[in-house]
Amino acid sequence: MSSPLSLEDDEPKRLSLPRKLVLLVMCCLAQFMDTFSTTALLSAIPTLEASMGMNEAQSTWVISAFRLTFSSFLLISGRLSDVYNPKTVFIGGVSGLGILSLCAGFVDTTIPILVLRAMTGIASAMTIPSALKLxxxxxxxxxxxxRAVGFFAGCGAVANMGGVLVGAIFVQWASYHWVFWFVTCVASPVALVCFFIIPSQIGETVGSFDPEKAKWKTLDLVGIVILTVAFILFIFAVTSGSTVGWKSPMVLVLLIVSILMVVGFFYWETLLPVNEAAIPPQTWFYHNFSVLFAVALLPSFWWNAVMFTFSIMWQNVFKWSVISSAVHMAPIGIVAFATSFTGSLSRIFSPKWIILTGLSLCMTATLLLALGGGKSENYWLYVFPAFSLGSAGIMMTFTHSNIAIFQAAPSSKAGTVGAIYNGALQFGSGIGLAAMSAIETSVEANHGGSHEYAGRAATFWFVIGVVALQFISISIFYDRSTDHKPQPTHDGPPTQHITHSDDKSVEADVITMPELPK
Known part of the structure; x- marks a missing residue:
């Protein structure tokens, strides 16, 4: 009789190709909705301010409340996806996203919309790690x-740009309420379809023989709560710092407390058995895991930096319309989507060289933006090629670091790894945008104010430095020895290479033999 573990491992083999492809499309739509929920509102913020009587700080939290809860609850979602059934987590997240977005579309006051946005972030956080696990x-x-992970990543990149354009269309010709209702229109059928096409027991490995006791024990609620609270405090402090000032006692205290809690979290993880820790210490020693985690700090940061900088400048300084600004952003989404189909290249070339190529393109693009992005007549000469090259480079980096980090880690930890990777995306974006805001404000104070390009150019020189640091890190620390090796299925004992007399090297589990009596 087969064990529950072997039954679960055989489950994907019994799925037909059309069913697999439909599931891939559903997961990609969930990824699209998560990103769309943020970027589409960029075009609607001015209308929201006028409609609800918001001030600038309150309108900032329409975006930040979502990002705060989304990034903070990723680890919880990842652990639930690994320990329990990812189907339940995924459908619960998609359904919650649809219901909350429907409610948000009927709200016309400030406090309820901020609360609903925060709750929407929690629902969205449930969908990403569970989708990657599936x-x-x-x-x-x-x-x-x-190919599947690359396509999944590409849909997020398309939503990054498509959200701005679709949001602008709704604001211009319908109502900002449709930015929320559009999400409901997509989420509802996705949840319904996934209820029928996802196998009921897929992904259930932990605690197969003693479900309730084993699963609850391996969830590590203490560690998850510590890290979640730390993320909430840190992101809240970073977001508040750009509005109330970095020298504010509240900001400084929250930053210090959050950092101490992160340190406490990692200490707590060292005290637990490997199978009971939310993020076991050994996770950081999977091949290339740490350096790929560092690379994950860049993609969302670069995309958001470019979109925030130019969407605001084009509308406030150049006086372009919302639609015109969105259309001029189109190369970012189009090129990113086209580049997402390069996933299969990771089976031909080492991800190291693909990521380095992407970072090189990104540096070239950012240099063009630093030198010539401040004049409307320079769009085709500097900005358009920068958007095209940079988006291609960042998408290559994003896609192949995504693929490589899942190939490095056991499939049984896919939910947690997805949470860590996506948490790094959000963490890098939050920190990077906060740093850019501080640099831009400081430079503009002495160089002509916000209507001059000096502050924005300075931020792009800062981004070039960040990309260069990533390039050096990959060049030095990425180990190609495990490229194109089979993905580990479960955590197990370390392996060593054994060379036989026929000079063929194979891997074997290291077995410690008991010492013979003397």
């Missing part, structure tokens, strides 16, 4: 998995 299980073949 994809890793449904596409166990390395080539298929690379």
């Amino acid at each position: 994809l890793v299980k449904v596409f166990p073949d390395p080539l298929e998995q690379a």
Whole structure:
């Protein structure tokens, strides 16, 4: 009789190709909705301010409240997806996203919309790690998995740009309420379809023999709560620092407390058995995991930096319309989506060289923006090629670091790894935008104010430095020895290479033999 574990491992093999592809599309739509929920509102913020009587700080929190809860609850979602059934977590997240967005579309006052945005972030956080867990299980073949993860990543990039354009269309010709209702219109059928096409027991490995006791024990509620609260305090402090000032006692205290809690979290993890820790210490020692985590800090930061900088400048300084600004952003989404289909290249070339190529393109693009992005007549000469090259480079970096980090970690930890990776995306974006805001404000104070490009140019020189640091890190620390090796299925004992007399090297588990009596 087969064990529950072997039954679960065989489950993806019994799925038909059309069913797998439909599931991939559903996961990609969830990824699209999560990103769309943020970027589409960029075009609606001025209308929201006028309609609800918001001040600038309150309108900032329409975006920040979502980002705050989304990034903070990723780890909880990842652990639930690994320990319990990812199908339940995914459908619960998509359903919650649809219901909360429907409610938000009927709200016309400030406090309720901020509360609903924060709750929407929690629902969205449930969808990403669980979707990645499902994809890793449904596409166990390395080539298929690379293509699926690459396509999944590409849909997020398309939503980054498509959200701005669709949001602008709704604001211009309908109502900002449709920015929320559009999410409901997509989420509802996705949840319904996934209820029928996702196998009921897929991904359930932990605690198969003693479900309730084993699963609850391995959830590590203490560690998850510590890290979640730390993230909430940190992101709240970073977001508040750009509005109330970095020298504010509240900001400084929250930053210090959050950092201490992160340190406390990692200490707590060292005290637990490996199978009971939310993020076991060994996670950081999977091949290339740490350096890929560092690379994950860049993609969302670069995209958001470019979009925030130019959307505001084009509307406030150049006086372009919302639609015109969105259309001029189109190269970012189009090129990113086209580049998302490069996932299969990771089975031909080392991800190291692909990521380095992407970072090189990104540095070139950012240099163009630093030198010539401040004049409307320079769009085709500097900005358009920068958007195209930079988006291609960042998408290559995003896609192949995503693929490589899942190939490095056991499939049984896919939910947690997805949470860590996406948490790094949010963390890098929050820190990077806060640093850019401080640099821009400081430079503009002495160089002509916000109507001059000096402050924005300075921020892009800062971004070039960040990309260069990433390039150096990958060049030095990325180890290619495990490229194109099978993905580990579960955590197990370390392996060593054994060379036989026929000079063929194979891997074997290290077995410690008991010492013979003397």
